[in-house]
Amino acid sequence: MRFSQGKRTHSMTGPEENLFDVAGACLRETDAVAKARRTARAAARWSEGGLRLSGGGPVLPVDRVGRPPRPELVPPRRLHRRGLGRTEDHAAFIHALAHIEFNAINLAWDAVHRFRGLPRAYYDDWVRVAREEAEHFLALRRRLRAFGHDYGDFPAHDGLWETARATAHDPLARMALVPRVLEARGLDVTPGMIARFRAAGDEETARVLEVILREEVGHVAAGSRWLRHLCAERGLDPEEAFFDLLARRLARAVRCPLHHAARREAGFSERELARLEALCR
Ligand SMILES: [Fe+2]
Numbered sequence: 001m002r003f004s005q006g007k008r009t010h011s012m013t014g015p016e017e018n019l020f021d022v023a024g025a026c027l028r029e030t031d032a033v034a035k036a037r038r039t040a041r042a043a044a045r046w047s048e049g050g051l052r053l054s055g056g057g058p059v060l061p062v063d064r065v066g067r068p069p070r071p072e073l074v075p076p077r078r079l080h081r082r083g084l085g086r087t088e089d090h091a092a093f094i095h096a097l098a099h100i101e102f103n104a105i106n107l108a109w110d111a112v113h114r115f116r117g118l119p120r121a122y123y124d125d126w127v128r129v130a131r132e133e134a135e136h137f138l139a140l141r142r143r144l145r146a147f148g149h150d151y152g153d154f155p156a157h158d159g160l161w162e163t164a165r166a167t168a169h170d171p172l173a174r175m176a177l178v179p180r181v182l183e184a185r186g187l188d189v190t191p192g193m194i195a196r197f198r199a200a201g202d203e204e205t206a207r208v209l210e211v212i213l214r215e216e217v218g219h220v221a222a223g224s225r226w227l228r229h230l231c232a233e234r235g236l237d238p239e240e241a242f243f244d245l246l247a248r249r250l251a252r253a254v255r256c257p258l259h260h261a262a263r264r265e266a267g268f269s270e271r272e273l274a275r276l277e278a279l280c281r
């Protein structure tokens with residue numbers, strides 16, 4: 001017999017579905033808006049205690065992640081310049097940001113689905129990140145629609161997912177390189193983008209980016225927290241592990257100036273900031 005009175009029933013019988021399969025279903029979803037909505041539902045179920053942390057089917061190959069047929073993925077050099085002069089350019093810029101958030105939904109679910117056996121708090125963090133990325137995507141898509149466009153209308157590049165592929169074997173490498181390099185780069189550049197949208201008279205997009213910047217600090221902080229946790233388990237120094245991985249995989253992705261205040265809040269030490277700045281020279 002099945003009961004469906006929500007949370008209290010779960011505590012008597014235990015939830016039936018597990019988080020890993022639900023994360024896999026969010027990953028496989030190909031429609032962008034459906035993915036964002038499914039993500040919101042999954043995150044709500046997780047926070048109500050409606051999903052188990054045990055069991056789970058096989059892990060999806062990293063290239064089987066669902067994405068819509070459009071946008072067309074092209075090499076970065078074929079992309080639109082991110083100007084704000086003409087309406088088309090303005091929309092293309094918002095589209096590029098929406099595409100980053102779309103990938104970020106997949107990246108957060110991949111961190112949940114692929115890496116099993118971590119503490120519950122790890123899954124709390126990355127389910128929350130998935131939920132926030134879905135909100136960021138939908139908010140930017142609304143801005144895109146205000147300019148007469150939709151997600152898929154402009155080409156995009158696949159850089160974020162390449163790092164997902166390169167780190168699919170190890171949560172430590174994932175935490176170091178995705179949140180602490182790629183998402184952290186967002187902390188550095190978002191204040192300038194906010195100023196540009198504001199100067200172009202697009203106050204609403206500027207406000208969306210202010211929310212995104214605030215929440216992204218939390219995503220990078222989650223990366224710092226779990227990098228430290230995984231390093232402690234393996235007896236590694238987190239700073240050395242981070243700079244080793246960076247040197248091997250993504251040294252060219254480090255650009256300055258860094259947003260010191262946001263990065264400090266997200267778990268970067270003064271020494272790490274100084275070492276990152278030395279890499280920019
Ligand atoms: Fe985001």
Ligand SMILES: [Fe+2]
Pocket residue numbers: 104129133183216219
């Ligand atoms: Fe993020």
